[in-house]
Amino acid sequence: MTLRLCGAAVAGMVVGINRDIHNKPIGMRTLGLVALGSAIVILSGSVYQDLHFSQDAVSRVVQGILTGLGFLGAGAILHGRDEMRVHGLTTAATVWIAAGLGVTAGLGAWFITIAGTLITLFMLTFGKRIEDWLVSIFGENKSADEDD
Known part of the structure; x- marks a missing residue:
């Protein structure tokens, strides 16, 4: 599981490096966090499906949480006056990954929760x-500053 979590984070970071080199507003950390969050949610759903809920019920709950948190994360993203500067992307990704960590903790997937938290x-x-x-x-x- 650690290899999968790290692999997801590295994949997102590699894409983010490409975005940084091309002066895009989303960078290495943001996309690394998004990829890691996706892996956390997928692993928690696939490994811990034998709990008290059916896989379909867990899947719907996870989808609802992540959709709702996407709107919250979008509220953290601000555009600068010059319309070329974007702030809050890493915060939005961190909000989203926190939701993924919450899902894993809620499912009792302690290893994924701890490993995901440490990687984050x-x-x-x-x-x-x-x-x-x-x-x-x-x-x-890059022309955009994604630091918070």
Whole structure:
């Protein structure tokens, strides 16, 4: 499971590096968090389906939570006056991933919850430094600032 969670995070981060190099408003940390959140939800739904709820019921609950949290996350995204600066994307992704972690904890998927939390904290703590370093090597500074 750790390999799957890390693999999802790395895949999202790789796509995010591409976005950073091309001066897009969504970067490595944001897409890494989104991919990690997706893996957390998928793993919790597939591994822990034998609980008291049917798989269909758990799936509907998870879909409802993530849809609702998507709207909350969208409220955290702000456009700057120049319309080229976007703020709050990482916050929106963190809100969404927190929902995924809540789902895993609610299902009693403690390993996924702990591993997902640690990977998320790593990405939020060190992701910006790694992102800036990679952009300085491979691309220009991005025009949008996704820091919160």
